[in-house]
Amino acid sequence: MAAINAKLVKELRDLTGAGIMDCKRALTETDGDIKKAIDVLREKGVAKAAKKSSRIAAEGLSEIKISGAKAVALEVNSETDFVAKNAEFQGLIDTLATHLLKEEPADVETALTQSLEGTGETVSEHITAAIAKIGEKISLRRFTVLHKNDDETFGAYLHMGGRIAALVKIKGGDADTAKDVAMHVAAIKPRYLTEKDIPEDVVAHEKDVLTKEALEEGKPANIVEKMIVGRLKKFFKEICLLDQPFVKDGDITVREFLKSKNAEASAFVRYEVGEGIEKKTENFADEVKAQMKQ
Structure with missing residues (x-):
C-alpha cells in the first residue's frame, strides 16, 4: 500500500476542495491513486448532494x-x-x-x-x-x-449585492437612462411592461376580486360595473412599468421620463432572491448543530 503522506493529501485537496479527512480516506481507499481518489470523492459528493436535494x-x-x-x-x-x-x-x-x-x-x-x-x-x-x-x-x-440591436441599450442594477437584480432594454436614450429605469424596476417591482402584456387570467382574477369587494361594500350592481373599470385601470398602472410614477420623480411616469430622453423601453427582467419560495424557519443554534453532525 502506498504511503498516504501530507503532500499527497494536500494535492488532492487543492484539486477537489474536499476536506482533509475525506481526501485521506479517498486516497487510502484507492491506494494513493489521485485520479481514482477524485472519482471516489465525486461519487460520495453525489451521495451527499442527494441527501440535500429535499x-x-x-x-x-x-x-x-x-x-x-x-x-x-x-x-x-x-x-x-x-x-x-x-x-x-x-x-x-x-x-x-x-x-x-x-x-x-x-x-x-x-x-x-x-x-x-x-x-x-x-x-x-x-x-x-x-x-x-x-x-x-x-x-x-x-x-x-x-438580445439587443445596435440602437438599443442594456441597463443593469444589482441591489444589496445581488439580492435583487434588474435588467432592462431600451431603444434610444443612453446608458444612464437605461440604468435609471433598471433602478426603478428594482425598487418599484413592476410585473409587466404595458397593460397589453397582462395575461387574460390575471385580469379576470383581479376583476373577480374587485367585483366581490364592491358588492360586499353594498354597492348596487349597476354601479359596480363602472367602479370596476376605474379600479382595474388603477391596478394596471400599479403593476405596469411604463405607467408607474418614476422612482426619481413621482410627478412623471416612467413612460414620460423615457420620452424626455428620446427613449422607449422594450423589455425588462426583475429577480428577487427567494421570492415565491416558502422558507423554513429554524433555530440558528439547532441549524449549526445539524450542520456539524453531517
Whole structure:
C-alpha cells in the first residue's frame, strides 16, 4: 500500500476542495491513486448532494452578465445567506452566467443537461460537485437572456449585492437612462411592461376580486360595473412599468421620463432572491448543530 503522506493529501485537496479527512480516506481507499481518489470523492459528493436535494434553498444571489448584444439575468439559490457570500459560490454563478449567455438553453431543465465547456461535466454535474464542496443545496432556479440591436441599450442594477437584480432594454436614450429605469424596476417591482402584456387570467382574477369587494361594500350592481373599470385601470398602472410614477420623480411616469430622453423601453427582467419560495424557519443554534453532525 502506498504511503498516504501530507503532500499527497494536500494535492488532492487543492484539486477537489474536499476536506482533509475525506481526501485521506479517498486516497487510502484507492491506494494513493489521485485520479481514482477524485472519482471516489465525486461519487460520495453525489451521495451527499442527494441527501440535500429535499432541503429548501431560498437564499442565494441573482446576477446579471452582459456580453456585446446579449445579456443574461439569473438566480442561483443556496440554503443560507452565508454561502451566498462565499467566493466559490459567486464563482459558480459567473460560470453559469457565461454558459447561459453562450448556449442560450430554452429552460433550466435543458441547461442542466448541457455540457459545461472546459469541465468535462454537464451543468448539473458541475452544480452537484459544488454542493459536495460547499456543503449546501444549490440550484439554478431561473434565467432570462435578452438580445439587443445596435440602437438599443442594456441597463443593469444589482441591489444589496445581488439580492435583487434588474435588467432592462431600451431603444434610444443612453446608458444612464437605461440604468435609471433598471433602478426603478428594482425598487418599484413592476410585473409587466404595458397593460397589453397582462395575461387574460390575471385580469379576470383581479376583476373577480374587485367585483366581490364592491358588492360586499353594498354597492348596487349597476354601479359596480363602472367602479370596476376605474379600479382595474388603477391596478394596471400599479403593476405596469411604463405607467408607474418614476422612482426619481413621482410627478412623471416612467413612460414620460423615457420620452424626455428620446427613449422607449422594450423589455425588462426583475429577480428577487427567494421570492415565491416558502422558507423554513429554524433555530440558528439547532441549524449549526445539524450542520456539524453531517
